[in-house]
Amino acid sequence: MSDADREWVDTVRQRLIALGQTSAGERVLIAASALALSVFVGTIIVFVAGLVATCRDPVLTMGGTTLCYDPFFVFDRLFLGALGDPLAGGWSPLNPQFALTLRETTVLVFTGLSVALAFRAGIFNIGTQGQLVVGGLLSALTVLWAAPLLSGGLGAVLLVPLGVTAGAVGGGAYGAIPGALKAYAEANEVITTIMLNFVAVLVTRYLVTGPFGDPNSQANQTPPLPEVGQFPSVVFDPRTDFSLFALLLAFVFVGGLYYLLAYTAFGYDLRTAGIQPTAAEYGGVDAARTIVASLTLSGAIGGVGGAVYVMMILGKFQTGVPSYGFDGITVSILAGNNPLGVVFAAALFGVLKSGSTVVAFATNVPPQLVGVLRGLIILFVAMPEFFRLVGRRLAAGQEETGAAAVGGGADD
Amino acid sequence: MPVSRRTLLGSLGAATATGLAGCIGGGGGSDAAARVGMVYATGGLGDGSFNDQAQTGIVRAEEDLSIAYDESQPESTSDFGTLQQQYAQSSDPDYDLVCCIGFLQADALTENASQYSDQQFMIVDSVVDASNVGSYVFAEHEGSFLVGLMAGRLTTTSFSAGAGSTAGDSTNVGFVGGVESDLIKKFEAGFTAGVKYASDDVDVQTAYVGGFNKPAAGQEAAISMYDSGADIVYHAAGNTGTGVFQAAQEAGRFAIGVDRDQSVTKSSYSDVILASMVKRVDNAVYSSVEDVVNDEFQGGSVTTLGLEQNGVEAVFGQDLGGDVPQEVKDEMSTARDDIIAGEISVPTDPNQVS
Incomplete structure (x- = not known):
């Protein structure tokens, strides 16, 4: 391993350890940004899929190209729809x-x-x-x-x-x-x-x-x-x-x-x-x-x-x-x-x-595509948490060898 | 449970659903003759079989009867009730008919039919006893009888076509079923009866592999049948049947498909598929929609679609069909007429095959 490589590995290790020390507030912020990012990526995927697909009644027709799925509407349904449309009038939590x-x-x-x-x-x-x-x-x-x-x-x-x-x-x-x-x-x-x-x-x-x-x-x-x-x-x-x-x-x-x-x-x-x-x-x-x-x-x-x-x-x-x-x-x-x-x-x-x-x-979005969106969201939100746990393990390992004194090793 | 609370909350539910559907808008147009909701079976669209066949029916109804439809594919059996309710609750658009494809929906529908008593439903492959549900079942045994008759005739002669051939001295055919249930046993009973009708000397080997999506197990079962002398194997096992076709190609023997013309839907095996016992799920869907459009929908009725109603039929393979000897075809069409006329009665239970 060259020095540059070793330095790179070390940086990653330090980053992970730092991630392991994030506070509860920071973690909520990370999760929220991950969610937003996954929705953004998902929007692009739905848009592209909508251009490629053929359907009975496209949401948008521009010349020869048709857009089959409305990405914003898909996410609107996925989140607001699941809650029974809290933004529409007459919402009841019992819906x-x-x-x-x-x-x-x-x-x-x-x-x-x-x-x-x-x-x-x-x-x-x-x-x-x-x-x-x-x-x-x-x-x-x-x-x-x-x-x-x-x-x-x-x-x-x-x-x-x-x-x-x-x-x-x-x-x-x-x-x-x-x-x-x-x-x-x-x-x-x-x-x-x-x-x-x-x-x-x-x-x-x-x-x-x-x-x-x-x-x-x-x-x-x-x-x-x-x-x-x-x-x-x-x-x-x-x-x-x-x-x-x-x-x-x-x-x-x-x-x-x-x-x-x-x-x-x-x-x-x-x-x-x-x-x-x-x-x-x-x-x-x-x-x-x-x-x-x-x-x-x-x-x-x-x-x-x-x-x-x-x-x-x-x-x-x-x-x-x-x-x-x-x-x-x-x-x-x-x-x-x-x-x-x-x-x-x-x-x-x-x-x-x-x-x-x-x-x-x-919508007429196929269930497989919805499955992809669900998977994306979960992947994006879970990954920072996964790396945080890795960072904690690394920190605990360093503590044992006495290389650095950072935080407790217990997962919370 | 008190009825008053249910009605109150029911109307509340309907109100939210209205709000929900209001945002959707568009799609289909309000000038449609009727609006139909489709809830498919768990295999989903693209199965090349049951669900796709149902979709064919609703697409044809859309073209011929100018109706509009929406469709939902459940992920698991616990979704059936939810999806049925979504269509039943919706009042904008208001659904004139909800089609429930597959017998697994029967329990959820029994519950929903009584809860949404002014919604019309139809179910394929099962019977739900409610005044707002039309039930459509098939006489699978009748169609299976015909392919059984064909198999019985061909196994006793020396016949070769495509990639397969029969051994003239072997009098042995096979049946591979998915899950051992009353429904699949109807296929077995009809097939065995047809084989025995052709000749009492022909033996039928049967195997149930325990699943509709197990091509490897289907292949194993079929290989052992071909190895022990079977010339033709009929399957009623969904995607498990793909393994039967593979085994037929390896052994240089024949297979018979099910539900759709599988020499078309599984065209890579068309050189071994002699015929398919086609179940016209599309006709069931189409005729229920037609009844709704004509205001003739009979809630509470049970429609059995047999050979007479073209609900089931024996369709020859696109490649091998031409090679099937004309006298066998003639005999099959005579048997078909006899079954319709009631002169041949086909058993539905394998134990009743004499």
Whole structure:
């Protein structure tokens, strides 16, 4: 390596470390500029795509060239549409589109928290999707089994908590498997959790096509849950499949996890194991136990996400569960693995998800192009956060070698 | 749930949707004879099969009946309800008909049909029992019978065309299904019945690969069928069937396509595709739109589109069709007439094939 190269590497390293030290205010500013930049790049892409595409009724015709999509209108629909047009008169927060945004946000808060918790323990849990699927199926089956036993008011009070608990148990047990494999057999959790996702999807598909399937339906699904076995809609229109109770439950989990990580001995063990496993073990942390416990807890939160999906959105378990678990990974990175940040990251995802349906409805932009825009926005907003985490790692490394004394190494 | 709150919030929802649609404006024009919303199945447009076929129908309706339409492609099954609602709620433009393509939409539609009782819906491939929903199902077994008859005839003779040939001494054909469900079993039952109608001595090997988008698994299943003597394999497995075509090319045997004329949509395999059992989803869409335009839409009715209504048909491959012997074609068209006349009854359950 030449001197110039070394100097260049050093500059990059110092920049990253500096990025790792940014304050909360600066980070919000960075995220906002990244968002603006992604919209700008997206606008160009939509414009070019609109020139190339052929369509029935172009928005603009200039001589021989036609513009099929209006980029400004696309972004207007993507963001304002997702909120139900707050700038138009007569806006109410109860509008169905905003309910859809909150509905998606709610499930993503759970999956985001699930991934974030494992991340903080230094474990890359890619298996949240599988844990969500298993939790979702178990909660559906539990509610279906318990519904005839609990009649009247008892069912209305007990069925939903029972389903949530079943989801947590299912997801937790399914998370414990890769935890135990990592702790006692040194199996890499990235490999095992990815593979267990397939196992979850295929086993649940077998179960709902065969033994637990709905004989009255061509689809691969369980029989529908009774009305009392679903999250009751309060305030919002019941047709929107959104329940404030589920969102409140998500906030309870956010608060609980924040408290657990920041103020409990277990949370301290978990964080130290995540930052420096050998030092943690030297300090008296039972590494194996911490790994199993954190993956179990992570899986349980994912499983509750599955229970919410089943009991609030679908009203049954059906194969082809959307990729909430995988989106949870991005939500977590976007949030810097901070439970409080997960709420905002999940909200951004919820807006994008709900906004896409508005774009699909209001414009003739193909869903693939909307997917590209969503990906761009997420990439732009997540990357500074990703590099910030890298910078923190670098700073922590320098501290160890005593090269420079900058800030603490703990992720917040 | 109390009805009063629902109505209140419902009108509130409609009001916001109005505001939303107001910004959209334009597109299509208000002089259209009717306005139709299309909610496709999850495979999306460009699948060369089911959804594209549905789109063909609405495009034809736009040209012939001067209607206007908008379309939505859901990302996952949980989007069906939302998209159906978006069309049902919209009052500017007001949609006269919402077309729901694919049986997976049935549950969401059952719920929405009762919530939006003055919106007309139609569903393809499933039956929703509601007074504002027209259901369109196909007699897949009837069309499958005809291609089965053809396969049964050709496997017992020495026949070669394009890149394939049959072994005269082999009396063996195959069926590859996507997911083992009542719907796909109708294809199997009709095909097997057609083969047995041609000759009782011909064996039918069947396999279900467990998915509609698994070309590799389809190829594996078909290879093992060709290896154990099958000359012709019929698939009812969506994109999984692409693997069946590949296997046919490798083995120098024949395949039969499904849903659309696959010798056209998958033209690189046209040298092994003898025929396709075409499901005219476009006709279902078109006739429902036509009924709406003529004010004859029958909510609550179930329309079965069989051979008689041209809902299903056996279409010969664009390259190999000419090589199929005329006597086989004649026999197929006689069988078609007999099925329509009720003289041949085609079973819908493989267990009932005698």
